[in-house]
Amino acid sequence: MSEAIQQSASSQRIEPGSVNLKATPWPESAKNLDADATAVAETIVKVLNEALASKRYDDLANIFLEDGFWRDHNALSWGLRTLQGRDAIRASMETQCNLTRINIDASSPLRNPQLANFAPAGTTMGFSFFIKLTTKHGLGRGVVRVAEQEDQYKIWTLFTTLEELTGHEEPLGSKRPNGVEHGGKPGRKNWLERREEDVDFVDKEPAVLIIGAGQGGLTAHARLKMLNVPTLIIDSNDAVGDNWRKRYHQLVLHDPVWYDHMPYLDFPDHWPIFTPKDKLADWFDAYAKMLDLNVWMRSKLLSSSWDDNQKQWNVTIERVRLDGKIETRTFHPKHIIQATGASGEMKLPTVPGMENFQGSLLCHSSEFPGVVRTETPKKVVVVGACNSAHDICQDYFEKGHSVTMVQRSSTCVISSDALLKILLFPLYSEGGPPAEDSDIWLWGWPSSVLKRIQTELTILQRKLDEPLLSGLARAGFALDAGPDEGGLFSKYLQRGGGYYIDVGTSQLIIDGKIAIKQGQEVTEIMARGVRFADGSELEADEIVFATGYDNMRTQARAIFGDELADRVGDIWGWDAEGEMRGIWTGSGHPGFWFHGGNLAMCRYFSRVLALQIKAKLEGLDG
Amino acid sequence: MSEAIQQSASSQRIEPGSVNLKATPWPESAKNLDADATAVAETIVKVLNEALASKRYDDLANIFLEDGFWRDHNALSWGLRTLQGRDAIRASMETQCNLTRINIDASSPLRNPQLANFAPAGTTMGFSFFIKLTTKHGLGRGVVRVAEQEDQYKIWTLFTTLEELTGHEEPLGSKRPNGVEHGGKPGRKNWLERREEDVDFVDKEPAVLIIGAGQGGLTAHARLKMLNVPTLIIDSNDAVGDNWRKRYHQLVLHDPVWYDHMPYLDFPDHWPIFTPKDKLADWFDAYAKMLDLNVWMRSKLLSSSWDDNQKQWNVTIERVRLDGKIETRTFHPKHIIQATGASGEMKLPTVPGMENFQGSLLCHSSEFPGVVRTETPKKVVVVGACNSAHDICQDYFEKGHSVTMVQRSSTCVISSDALLKILLFPLYSEGGPPAEDSDIWLWGWPSSVLKRIQTELTILQRKLDEPLLSGLARAGFALDAGPDEGGLFSKYLQRGGGYYIDVGTSQLIIDGKIAIKQGQEVTEIMARGVRFADGSELEADEIVFATGYDNMRTQARAIFGDELADRVGDIWGWDAEGEMRGIWTGSGHPGFWFHGGNLAMCRYFSRVLALQIKAKLEGLDG
Secondary structure, eight states: OOTTEEOOHHHHOOOTTOOOOOOOOOOOOOSOTTSOHHHHHHHHHHHHHHHHHHTOHHHHHHTEEEEEEEEEESSSSSSEEEEESHHHHHHHHHHOOOEEEEEEEOSSTTTSOEEEEOSTTSOOEEEEEEEEEEESSEEEEEEEEEEEETTEEEEEEEEEEEEEETTOOOOOGGGOOOSSOOSOOTTOOOHHHHHHHHHHTTTOOOSEEEEOOSHHHHHHHHHHHHTTOOEEEEOSSSSTTHHHHTSOTTOBOSSOHHHHOBTTBOOOTTSOSSOBHHHHHHHHHHHHHHTTOOEEOSEEEEEEEEETTTTEEEEEEEEEOTTSOEEEEEEOOSEEEEOSOSEEEEOOOOOTTGGGOOSSEEEEGGGOOOOOOOSSOOEEEEEOOSHHHHHHHHHHHHTTOEEEEEEOSOBEEEEHHHIIIIIITTTSSTTOOOHHHHHHHHHTSOHHHHHHHHHHHHHHHHHHTHHHHHHHHHTTOOEEOOGGGOHHHHIIIIISOOEEEESSHHHHHHTTSSEEEESOOEEEEETTEEEETTSOEEEOSEEEEOOOEEEHHHHHHHHHOHHHHHHSOOOSSBOTTSOBSSBSSBOSSTTEEEOOOSHHHHHHHHHHHHHHHHHHHTTTTO | OOTTEEOOTTTTOOOTTOOOOOOOOOOOOOSOTTSOHHHHHHHHHHHHHHHHHHTOHHHHHHTEEEEEEEEEESSSSSSEEEEESHHHHHHHHHHOOOEEEEEEEOSSTTTSOEEEEOSTTSOOEEEEEEEEEEESSEEEEEEEEEEEETTEEEEEEEEEEEEEETTOOOOOGGGOOOSSOOSOOTTOOOHHHHHHHHHHTTTOOOSEEEEOOSHHHHHHHHHHHHTTOOEEEEOSSSSTTHHHHTSOTTOBOSSOHHHHOBTTBOOOTTSOSSOBHHHHHHHHHHHHHHTTOOEEOSEEEEEEEEETTTTEEEEEEEEEOTTSOEEEEEEOOSEEEEOSOSEEEEOOOOOTTGGGOOSSEEEEGGGOOOOOOOSSOOEEEEEOOSHHHHHHHHHHHHTTOEEEEEEOSOBEEEEHHHIIIIIITTTSSTTOOOHHHHHHHHHTSOHHHHHHHHHHHHHHHHHHTHHHHHHHHHTTOOEEOOGGGOHHHHIIIIISOOEEEESSHHHHHHTTSSEEEESOOEEEEETTEEEETTSOEEEOSEEEEOOOEEEHHHHHHHHHOHHHHHHSOOOSSBOTTSOBSSBSSBOSSTTEEEOOOSHHHHHHHHHHHHHHHHHHHTTTTO
16 A cells, blocks of 8 residues: 555545445455366356256355355346345345346357456456346346356356346337338328427327436436337426536546447547547537437426326426427326436535635536636635546646645545556457446446455556655645545445546646645635635635535435435445445335436446336336 | 330430440359369469569459459549559559559458359359558558459459558547647647637638538548548538438438448437438538538638639638628638539429419429428429439328329339348348448449449349339339449439439329329420420429439539639549549549539548548649
8 A cells, every 4th residue: 555545534435324335355266277168157057047947046046156146237126236145145036036047148259258367466267258138028138257166166246137128129220210101191290390299299298207418317318218218308408418518618528438438329439538528518419319319408397296196296397498488398207317417416515704705706616617817817725626626726727827726635546547547448448348248347246346356456556656646645635545445436436526537637736836735624714715724824816615516315305305305315325235325226216216427327327227117117017 | 124114215314425334244153163262362462462562564464354344542543443454454553553562351251252143143153352452652442353264363353442541540449539638738728619719710721621511521521530631611501411401391311321321420220221301410410510520501602713823722701600790711722622412503494484383383393392281282293203203292192282293204213122122232231241341342343343233133123123113104104224224323323313212102103193294395384284295284283393403513613603614524424434424533623523422422432532632732642
């Protein structure tokens, strides 16, 4: 562990109420590295299929390691589960088992049965292979990781995820629509007329209403559309993409293009590695059009109530049409998806004296208008030390202002280079596997294994980033490595923040071009400055609080009121099994779902969510 | 030959002045079908490479059949050539040979060396393989077809096409841009600011000006952008895509999705087989945005003149900006591409009495506003019997009107089904090869061989379409099979029209729901009707002339004036070698180029054109 890294209370911080699952130990490393991987896979699959066919769940459980895992998304039962240990697996199977058959998927280098190095540090060898699966309801895929124990091959982790519902196959490739009804059909409407009627819901209603047209809303709608579910997105912005377009001036995605593909329409080969916000916004707009999604912009929910008898919502929506006409519609959707961002309301601390500030700007980062160059450079204080704070500080510096970053606790910093080369490579990289295959590889790990992997990758990352990290430490910037030193992924999954993916600001801090005020809370805002807990003061013409966001549930409370918000739990962070709490699965309130996360999570979990909703609409989950 | 098909003067009609190349005979069929295709390919390639290295062009010519072909697009010399016969090949090589080396491309089922059935009727076997090539200027690809003659393998056809210029490789995949300059760069602009400066040409000028934002303009700009050539498209319409959006109501592409992909951004898997016009228009708009093309809509050329000393244009452009402000700019591009559609001005015949017509509509199909349902059905006469005429008749029928199609000569009719199953399958089909590979396969045929293939495919097509065609003949509709019975492709390439791809109207004609007036010219327009050459009359409330378009050169005359139009030749139809006249290559006027055709032609030939322009800008063609 680098001297520069602290294991402080801040580094351990996770979403309140969530479970800090520990990293699981590695299984024994396989001894016979010359074993035929295909034969290993065939042996395992034979036992599994015989046990499934005969319902001898003892046999099935016994093919797992004693503390092996079965992670399942909608294939075994509806919802997200991670079962650990033979007893839990057997018990679950005896309660419900929609899975009927597994086949080896040997159709690409990543999918093929192969000797696999599970541990980034190279200590733990085993075998892996992708599977195709058949369930009571449809088809799916998954991945199996096999360990060798006392000369026997046992499943260490099994992952199963449903992808397609029988009778509701996605209209892709050979199932694509024709696009035209040939022949003289009196009264036939053209495509545009039919699209306009669909968007306006003329004489019909959406079965699913989505709040928010960001990556969450768009991906959920895309998946539901492929399942033929009438869906409507509403959003209060003027144009699709505004959720990104309106953010701060220099914002560029910190994740690379290979990790960010959206369902059904990959970014093309000329797309930049890091997408600028306005370009992403235009892509969202094009995406909605190219997929024929139904989006009402300049629209808001006027009222909503759940009818427990009819099992449907009563919602009233106000829409300002393009011509300025205001329209009010009442619908009765069976489901609502809140996709207003994985964060909730902004967290703007209340600091004494705020009302007396006489500088030119005091705001939360979400309201930050961007920096303008001024004749006289300004003195700026940015409170916070994660992604937004860094980007905003960099923007001020580039426009010639004098800026201090107030780092109250510690931050997990990773270079963009390390993110690409260590955390995402080779899964999400140029020439890598299709993103949806990489998703199966990644989400196919139970969270406690993922955490083990991430702790090892974090060691490698810190080694690569050593010059950067020691430079930051010398500049007085406090570093941490996330919960149990799980690094960026643990920070994101368990806390939903607390990190900076360096795209240049760290060097400005190292070089002293951006000042650091470390370890102090702001206790008072003065007319032209801030005062800290230690009594020190800083002049400030502008103050930005890049202090993050509250739980997504606070947004649910703001939109839907207390009754709903009291019924759903907090969102994000792990439950006891390591599945994310409250999102992409039952929220705790019937007919109500949360969806969101980064582009990569939205890509994978949008299908997980859409299949659950479709199953409910079709009565398959009964 | 079906009794229903005529070989009339109309069927033989081609673009005036173009050459009616005859279908070439098949070579002898290979006898040794068990030969190792890879060995055959290796033998050929070895001789070729040795001859290229030693400049022994006799050896090179002798590896061809006596009357073999070498079709070349920019690899051997700049421009489009089809050389036939050993003497022509040797002479050309001695004049110029930029090609330096050929390698076998065995990287996919279509590309691999293989026994190939050249003739659709199954009579002529040989071998084919794809090649990668290196020229003085860059890299390319191609395809070789080998015949067996007296136990020797000889090249029947060789195709070479340049794809990439050394030092100007396309920024794709591993060469994609980063998207962000990391680090604190004072004064750094964000992506949107840089885009806006690019689009507005702030303090800079385009090297290439393109007139027209249809598939021609967009594909040419896309190719030039990848070659880093500053390019501007101007178009008088309000929005990108309006060239399709404004066409008649029921218009749907008659070509399928697999044939229609545009460069760098394939249609996604959910895209319909036949794209409706408004959906294509939206795609064009998204395409321009996603590729960061510079397009000025609501813009027109006020003046243009060629400076023969400076070898550049002086152009003045008027642009109505989105806020309504009118801006005038003067630029000095080195090149202009006219991409206003492969057709020219509309052909509206002058018929005596037109001025006295008292019905509700008399127009050319290009101005046709679409049909509205009326209380009293209208009597309608549509003059013309090709794609537009059929679609317009169908629209009238579907809205309850009584319509007669006036077929003055004869038409080549092919069912949509036959187009997909016989003409385009398996090259352009679900699960088929990448479109750019199929393009090499297709354009790799010299035109006289392509014509031979098409005559055989036309026989198969007529067999499949026999019920349709005999039904039409019974209904009094006159059919033909194009120049020398080369069918749809010959009609399109040699004449640029004269066909109908049936999407339902033929059955309406067979069923008598649309009346046919055959073989008569309209000689007079009356107040409420038309009179024909035979003296017969038809009542008419509306008259639409779907009578086609003049040569593309007429548009050049309208836009650029007589001096230019007199200097360029007519466009379209074959030259003596079977390359298309005046388009995608030198027009006859320095710095002036024509580009256009259907989506598939624009995909392939946009690169052929862009490479020639880039070569001139870089002085590579000297």
